[in-house]
Amino acid sequence: MVSQDEVMQVPENIKNKILELKAIETKLGHLPPENWNVGELFSRIENSNYHQSIAQMEKQTEVLFMEICEELFKYNFEYSDIVKEINSVLCYLGGPKYCNEDEVMEALGK
Numbered sequence: 001m002v003s004q005d006e007v008m009q010v011p012e013n014i015k016n017k018i019l020e021l022k023a024i025e026t027k028l029g030h031l032p033p034e035n036w037n038v039g040e041l042f043s044r045i046e047n048s049n050y051h052q053s054i055a056q057m058e059k060q061t062e063v064l065f066m067e068i069c070e071e072l073f074k075y076n077f078e079y080s081d082i083v084k085e086i087n088s089v090l091c092y093l094g095g096p097k098y099c100n101e102d103e104v105m106e107a108l109g110k
Contacts, residue, residue, distance in 0.1 A: 014071050018089045021064045024057050025090060026100075031070055032092050064097070069107040079104045 010018075025031045065086075072082045079101045090098035 008075070008077060008081060010072070011075065014068060014075075015089075017068050017071075018086060021061060021068065021086075022090050023047070024061050028054065028057055028061070031090060031095070051079055065103075066107045069104050073108055079108075093107075 022031060026033050068086065069082055072085065077085070082104045083097075083099055083101055086099050086104075087097050
């Protein structure tokens with residue numbers, strides 16, 4: 001376990017996975033885009049190709065979330081720290097938290 005005095009840094013490859021997860025969640029419409037444009041969201045939903053790829057993207061978010069949790073856990077991040085790191089990226093003003101400790105534990109098979 002890393003001592004409390006040491007600041008835990010998220011490795012770059014895990015940061016990239018978190019950003020990839022954010023991009024997919026944004027594309028699915030679960031998170032608003034940085035440049036919030038409601039009209040763009042509606043046009044995505046009306047696109048028939050969007051509906052065909054939803055299931056695939058949803059599965060990809062589950063796999064990425066599990067990989068992120070597992071990799072951070074290997075770096076000795078506590079459940080609460082994993083939640084904090086993910087929620088710090090996958091968030092928006094006034095929105096709910098992306099995940100909680102129970103979901104992290106479930107992803108880790110605990």
